[in-house]
Amino acid sequence: PAEQYAIQTGVHPAISTEKNIQMYRTQMKNIGFSYDWSREIKTCDPDYYKWTQWIFIQLFKNYYDLADRSAKSIDELIEYFEDHGSEGHTAFGNLEKEFTASEWQSFNTKKKEDILMNFRLAYRQTTYVNWCEALGTVLANDEVKDGLSERGGHPVVQKPMLQWSLRITAYAERLLNDLKELDWSDSLKTMQENWIGRSEGAQVFFEIAGHDDNIEIFTTRPDTIFGATFMVLAPEHELVESITTNTKEVEAYLEYVKTRTDRERIADTKRVTGAFTGAFAIHPFTGKKLPIWIAEYVLKDYGTGAIMAVPSDDERDQDFAEKFDLDIINVVDKTGYEDSDVHDKVGTMINSGVLNGLEVEEAIKKIIDLIEDKGLGKKKVNYRLRDANFSRQRYWGEPFPIVYDKEGVPETVSLDELPVELPELDDYKPTSEGKSPLARDEEWMNLEDGKKRETDTMPGFAGSSWYYLRFMDPHNEDRFASGKSVDYWKSVDLYIGGTEHAVGHLMYARFWHKFLYDKGYVPTVEPFEKLINQGMIQGLIEYLYLRKEKTNGRSHFMCAGIVKKEGNEEDYIKIPVLIDYVNNYGSPASYLDQNSIDQFIDSRPEFEDAIFECTRGVYVDGKFEAHRPENSDSHLLTHSEIGKMSKSKFNVINPDVVVEEYGADVFRMYEMFLGPIEASKPWDTHGIDGVAKFLRKFIDLFFNDEDQLDVSGDAPSKEELKILHNTIHKIEEDIERFSFNTCVSTFMIAVNDLRKLNSNNRFILTELVKLLAPFAPFTCEELYERLGHDNSIHTTNYPVFDPSKVKEEEVVYPISINGKKRGEATFSADADKAQIENDILENDIVKKWADGKSVKRVIVVPGRMINVVIQ
């Protein structure tokens, strides 16, 4: 019924007609409030992902030309190879061996493709993934905790897989340089700068004793080369296998490294591990033999995956040398640089042959010259940024528009075959061998002539990297967006997004945009001109403690109360549990009873035979075994933490509930009122009544006690105009600086003031409704119609501030004595400074405080304050 709905939506009964309830419902739906936040499956729209596939094809068919720093067609590169071979190429990438034009022509398709893969912006390479044998899937880094899967607690190992990557590193320099022009927060720019991580140094090749291959290293401190006493390779380094003679030791070590995720290898600074390969490198300047080690602290993906270790000037090298008893040679004398530490590039070179006596800075220049002269290597810029892994072994994602021939050479499907659609499957899980679910559909995968489709799918950031362009021309069937529309809309003027996207989404989108710019498809270099980081609405996450060690082969959950009492949290992994199952959600005493444990098991069948232990007893196999007869139910305390609201944390609160109770306008304004847009805070509805009350009071201004529209057509009073224009002024300013919480306060003040005046002036209220319309669009649309208009309020002109309407004749000045406010005094608004300085000395308050002391100085800031200095 209308009345009921009106109360629920916080709408004044006077304006809740059936028609408007209908309007609310459709409009809420239109702006997304009907979205079902809990649904698990994303919809993939082929009309949209067709163009994601199309962009992928462009990436595949292009390479990055270092000469003019832009993307160029692979076909042009092939032409170049046909005419000149590899000689003089400036393209990005490394060729294993040089080839001539005639050699190129003699290569077969496979060989040619292997070479081209070194250049393509979308290419295939072997990458390591977190593989969980028990679950049969690849896991994301944050799904792995302490070498175990977050789901189920099974062991996770590093597994090499041939996967698609995007060569974002090609754009590293432009991504870095173009940051300067963007209207983004400094903190966000800094994050991207650090993520790109540009460092200048030298590439140096070290010969291996009794071996043909060289070890290529990158160092930012080539000056310390005389202090290099050993070499370290990443355990995955391709040379490890061929140079190793200490086979047993190395194999054992590699087994160990497999169990360590990247994140752990990096985070666990204190753990110093490694193995000696048995091989030696030759120092290019001294000819000394340097033992070659492998160690997890050297990362396969940074630099060249190999270092020269200088224990005297690098902390990690030093720890390593000390643990394994390796030589340390001091090469930088830091006396004279008292406050400097190992990280500072200062000091005087010692024990360094030709470099002796030079300052570090000079030494770096000189040694690079020497290295280049001797053909040992060259000056090089290195980036921390890595190419983006672009393959997922999941169902939901864009299929690759790629077909492999019999020899496994990838080719793109022709454009008229787009979109390559996802096949319908009976089972959406990856296959037992860890192959993508799409491999289950043999008919879809296998094509004529032994050709096969790529069965991996693209990650979530594929589609999200360019959606803003599709918004510019969403129904275009010939192009991702027409040239006309991208020329018209250009970049996104204002992008509002969370900091969590700082180095992910925002980096990928910039990369794609720059690529499309290179190819002439968009007119701008950057996708997002101005960026505001809105804070996240957080939620309370409820965790169960799961023992890392199973008990008799069964998963074992422990009551949070027991865990905290014993203080051994490190023995447990925290498993998030759906908040709907939790009793007393939000209180410190939140817990699961038998019923909720059953629900939990239903949703997570892998815990079917788990043990749930609490102080009252043990719940296992659907039975509760009480420790004492009076305990009849389980009481498994959960551990509560504030964190982001996320499906993976099972703590999403559906805004529909709030909308149902208060209406979309109140919900919208309350979110604004919570605090500054950048601030993150837990969702808390305690103050929402204040906003609901405000909106009701505002509506009440229009109606009499019988709920009839009752507005006065008189000319507005001076007082009323002053309230209106003060409000317009403040709202104008606050919108400009995205301070929506203070906008809401300003509206509240205006309404309170008008109520005090018993104002119901038509002109004033009409202007106020327009002013409020962006904040409470539904209510304002309705009120505007009630005032007799038949156009939409959202098409009217926004009120404009008129300073003459707020001019005061008198100003109340605060009087401060020695900076502390002691009273007030009223002066005419046009009183001049000298006048006030003079008159204030006769003021009672000043006299009282000056009693027996002298007035030393009077400071008057016109229109603001008066300060009297007394001594």
Added chain:
RNA sequence: GCCGAAGUGGCGGAAUUGGUAGACGCGCUGGAUUCAAAAUCCAGUUCCUUCACGGGAGUGCGGGUUCGAUUCCCGCCUUCGGUACCA
């Protein structure tokens, strides 16, 4: 460790360029209305002291600059976010 942000009543927060600290809202207290409650309205609400007038202290801590500091500078502490054996 590094990078970034922040620290203000019981709570969310305001104070825009160095100029009245605590706007606005929640909560709480008292009152009106009511048979009563909810709702609504009115008043109060930083802390200490005082019957009151008034006075003192006060924006994480310790210093400094200034007539005047939540705001600027120096040194600490804490929290949050990001990130990392980056050679």
